[in-house]
Amino acid sequence: MKINILDVPFDNYTETEFIDLFQKRIEQQEKTLVVTANPEIVMYAKDHPDYQELLLTEADFITADGIGVIKASNMLNTPLKERVTGYDLFLRLLALAEQKELSIYLVGAKQEVIDVAAQKIRDEYPHVKLVGYRNGYFDLEDRTVQDAIIEQKPDMVFAALGFPRQEYFLKSLKVKLDKGYLMGIGGSFDVFSGTTKRAPVWMQNLHLEWFYRLVKEPTRFKRMLVLPQFIQEIKKLRKG
Template sequence: MKKIDILGIPFDNLTKKQFVTEIMNNSDANKKTFIVTANPEIVMYAKENTSYSCLLHEADYITADGIGVIKASHMLNTPIIERVAGFDLMISLLEEANKKNKRVYFLGAKKEVVKLATENVATNYPNIIICGFHDGYFGANDSTIMESVQASNPDFIFVALGFPRQEEWIHTYLKTASKGILMGVGGSFDVLSGKVKRAPKIFQNLHLEWLYRLLKQPTRFVRMLVLPKFLLEVKKVIKEKKVK
């Protein structure tokens, strides 16, 4: 499977449909699977944090969640064929899990958010077995959460703890788990619960979801500053390649 290197992070060059097919095959085979949905913010964080970068290299799949990653891949002449947003991939996996009566666990976000999210899943995907859920307010060394999740025997675990915590938790969980598809989904439970509205289709189609979120939450401006820094780093790589 072809990997596309963006500032040291190996992205999978697959369409959403291909991701879903492979992940569901892994689930049917009870193969442990670690999925990262990475945007420029995650790439830049990994660039500055060696341990996190090493952890990402152990993931089975890394999707390009962010138009900035797609733009960077084209600038580097190694184009990634499709942006695969974490929320969209999660929804597609829920749809497939519903067809196969899979067991799903939801971990993260505020108590009322994760509760609402699971209620909506139960309504929209009635064949899914929701084997448990828990909010994200627990200590990093709280082994009881991990034990409780494993005891529920989930096929899928969606982890909404934000990076790097969600990837670190997944990495630790998979060391002792016998099976499971685990995916970090950031703030997706907020949308799944209905607490936050997804950007209108016109913003999605124009790859301007970031702008919609910024207009709705101006406090995100500081976080958005990572994008120009990310593109500057990509330009540095291009310049170094030309010099060589």
């Protein structure tokens, strides 16, 4: 079931339900593009029709990566089951890849970050087939990046390029692959490598992860201003 929030259709599944769905699609070699969307992405789509079109026509699944999306769904009386973050999905899918000996390809972050992330996967997930990785500093028009991935035919591709760049990259890549689970995961390689610390579990449980990130990265303040704008748009919808 889809839950519409400002014209972005979110899939209403728990994290475990998503993983079960994704596992079946990977096993059946169905191409799958997943977008993990927060209020910032929803508002960006509202102002950028081409990105909105990508979400509507190219994304196979959209998860609620942001407590603001969950609160909005409740305000609109169409509640989503739970927040499902890109980072949590990444960890669950790494565990799946370890169990099933699947192949993965990583794209994104700085070179020193992706190097650490790749080594951590080799150390902690020895049965995962890491068939390639590279940093995120390239032009989207540089076809050698896509060609390298296509040649390896990975079961899963994780792109940590930040939105909307990662979604445009994966959309273009999806067309050229015969199979593959594709997901944009923002700054997840930084967290996975230990370069950036995730909020303590108690703050995550209180839905204060956004506040922790703001304290650690004050430069995010301008980006955070989109949240009250998002809530205002939801209130307008509710009144309408």
